[in-house]
Amino acid sequence: MDGALSFEEFASTRARRLFQLAYVMCGDWHQAQDLVQTTLAKMFAAWGRLRRGRDEPGLDAYARKVLLRSYLSHRRLRRSSELVTAQLPESAAEGDGADLRLTLAFAVAQLPPRNRAVVALHYLEDLSTEAVAELLGMSVSAVKSLNTRSLARLREILAQDRDLLHRH
Template sequence: MPEGLAFDEFASSRAQRLFQTAYLMCGDYHQAQDLVQTALSRLYPVWGRLTRREDLVSLDAYARKVLLNCYISHRRLRRSGEVAVADLPDRPGPGEDRGAALRITLLDALSRLPPRNRAAVVLRYLEDYSLEEVADAMDTTVSAVKSLSFRSLTTLRQILGPERAALLQD
């Protein structure tokens, strides 16, 4: 099978999952699309080397690692131009879907975390990766992931406040 075709199959079969992870990390639909495209464009030139040495699980892990690095690089470049916006309303308005309001509140709270903290929470709790997978994707140790996750969840609880933090337990 030609290398280009194998990459096309890999990219098309993994793009949606990578997009979901990117969206949870950045909270913006278009930026998530850009992050996935950037990650895939960084994978393509080294695809031949990767497929000779790696199994499919390792390719997925490598793709997540590249996506995470793209997200952190993007945040680093954008940091100087960020401007704070007003807080979102505490409760959904009349007729609003409570689930949608909760998702918006969670995305807002996640956006207040530093990029590495946010990535740890997204990968560990929202994407349900093991501690070892998160540590591998973030180039760190399992104990560092545990510590980062604990601190990040504590910060999220403080951001959300006791009433909204209780919603996370349901």
């Protein structure tokens, strides 16, 4: 072996992180699995070329880009059959943070696809605004604006949720 990262090593060490990103963007366990499989299949098909032209951080960035494009493409084709409801699933035991994670996942799921992508890339993947802009093919100012609007919308959703919970 020439010391280069094999596809198997890449896939086994990145699949979980890719799944987390996919799940935050789409909010669906099965769709997230499909997105990761599509991403890894596309990378496998081009692995020889990809490996020669990129270091590990470059491969990670490429994987995120493929995942993001697959997600946005799937959303455009599907035209969203998701039903957003005002009722949250029953929360897990108090104090373990599961109820907060469910509430946040519910709120993020209500954002449009591009907004979800900005939030997930910036806050889950901890990418800079410039990196998110490059990945999405947008200007930095457009990403900042989208992020600001997304956070404002999340605050509205979470405030409505809090009001709903306090009324019952």
